[in-house]
Amino acid sequence: MRSLDLSAASWRKSSYSNPDGGECIEISDGFAPVVPVRDSKNPHGPILAFAADDWSSFVSAVKDGSLGA
8 A cells, every 4th residue: 555645735624523623533635536534633643544435425424314323
């Protein structure tokens, strides 16, 4: 697996994030075909990279509530 150079990545918080800064994720655009994701409370911590199609399916499932409780 190749490694991504995310040193110049620009991160944005989820629109569903808590306005107080807790419980947030951030994603970085521009790394097709993957979507890098990190915990906004730990910006120097681990980064997960999801296939763009899988990320899109996950976001859709969250929006329509099909993941269950």
